[in-house]
Amino acid sequence: LTLSLAVSQVVHSLSVPLVAKVMATPTCPAAQPCVDVAASKAERRFINDDACGDWVLPIGETGLEFQAINALSAMCFIAAGAPLAWGGQAPIARAYGLMMCAVGVGSFSFHATTSLSGFIIDIVPMAVTAALMMFKATHALQADAGQRGPEAESFRGFVSMGCALFAVYVPWTMMAFGVSHSTVWGVWALLFGSMGAVFAVVALVVFFNEELLDGRPGLDLAIAIGCVLLGLGCSVHSFIPGLCDGWRTAIPLHALWHLFSSVTANRCGHILDKLTQICETLEGRSHDDKKHQCSSLLIRLFKR
Numbered sequence: 001l002t003l004s005l006a007v008s009q010v011v012h013s014l015s016v017p018l019v020a021k022v023m024a025t026p027t028c029p030a031a032q033p034c035v036d037v038a039a040s041k042a043e044r045r046f047i048n049d050d051a052c053g054d055w056v057l058p059i060g061e062t063g064l065e066f067q068a069i070n071a072l073s074a075m076c077f078i079a080a081g082a083p084l085a086w087g088g089q090a091p092i093a094r095a096y097g098l099m100m101c102a103v104g105v106g107s108f109s110f111h112a113t114t115s116l117s118g119f120i121i122d123i124v125p126m127a128v129t130a131a132l133m134m135f136k137a138t139h140a141l142q143a144d145a146g147q148r149g150p151e152a153e154s155f156r157g158f159v160s161m162g163c164a165l166f167a168v169y170v171p172w173t174m175m176a177f178g179v180s181h182s183t184v185w186g187v188w189a190l191l192f193g194s195m196g197a198v199f200a201v202v203a204l205v206v207f208f209n210e211e212l213l214d215g216r217p218g219l220d221l222a223i224a225i226g227c228v229l230l231g232l233g234c235s236v237h238s239f240i241p242g243l244c245d246g247w248r249t250a251i252p253l254h255a256l257w258h259l260f261s262s263v264t265a266n267r268c269g270h271i272l273d274k275l276t277q278i279c280e281t282l283e284g285r286s287h288d289d290k291k292h293q294c295s296s297l298l299i300r301l302f303k304r
Contacts, residue, residue, distance in 0.1 A: 046119040047181045049237050050111065052244035053252045059113065070111035073255035076262035077104030084269035090276035093269050096132045099125050100265050107258065116175065123188055124168055130192055131164035133199035133268060136275050140206050143282035167191040186239030193232075196268075200225060203271050206278060217274045224267035231260030 084097025110118035237243035
């Protein structure tokens with residue numbers, strides 16, 4: 001009897017930890033690998049601080065989130081693009097307006113889900129609008145330098161499309177290799193912003209050379225630059241971790257980025273219209289026009 005009790009105690013001491021371990025182990029259907037459900041849900045979401053100060057609602061058990069104010073403020077891009085799509089004078093300005101409406105749809109898709117696929121849907125139409133600006137900026141430089149014809153058009157097409165592809169493919173590659181989403185967002189902002197900066201500089205130089213800075217084109221350019229800088233200041237917390245604290249948690253700052261950058265986008269559409277007119281004028285000028293015989297627009301400006 002004593003031996004039987006001793007054996008029972010040993011069996012009990014061995015079975016209790018084993019049962020506890022089995023109970024703690026997730027059960028999986030046959031022929032399917034076990035996964036951490038919480039980790040799997042997190043991997044589907046693009047995680048940065050865009051939602052800082054927003055009203056965030058979970059989407060069921062998917063692990064995704066609906067950023068209410070950010071999603072609704074994305075409609076600002078449709079409001080900015082629709083007048084250009086219908087009322088733009090140049091075809092490229094109307095195409096830009098149409099794509100700006102697509103930016104609104106893409107931005108809504110991302111902020112309504114915060115998914116990784118939503119992020120790609122968000123940045124692709126933005127890259128297309130930047131490519132249209134790069135196309136016209138390159139066209140303006142070519143027209144001033146006397147470069148015309150199919151070869152010049154093909155070159156600016158390659159430049160603009162190549163820049164857009166690079167701006168989208170780099171963030172996608174970074175996500176595929178597990179780079180933090182805040183860093184991905186920052187790199188995307190740098191690439192996208194660089195294309196916008198090139199467009200702004202070319203427009204500034206061309207408008208100055210054509211003595212248009214004191215008119216409506218100069219005002220459009222000033223509004224575009226001022227609003228995008230204000231918007232950038234409202235969104236810097238999205239790609240610099242740790243800034244979402246204090247007063248920032250009470251204000252939907254990324255929604256203000258949508259508002260300010262949509263104003264910039266609308267003004268850029270009008271600048272595209274004006275640059276198109278200038279390009280047509282430059283290409284129509286005589287080759288022996290002494291004012292335009294210099295090899296570089298920048299050189300002529302420095303000589304002033």
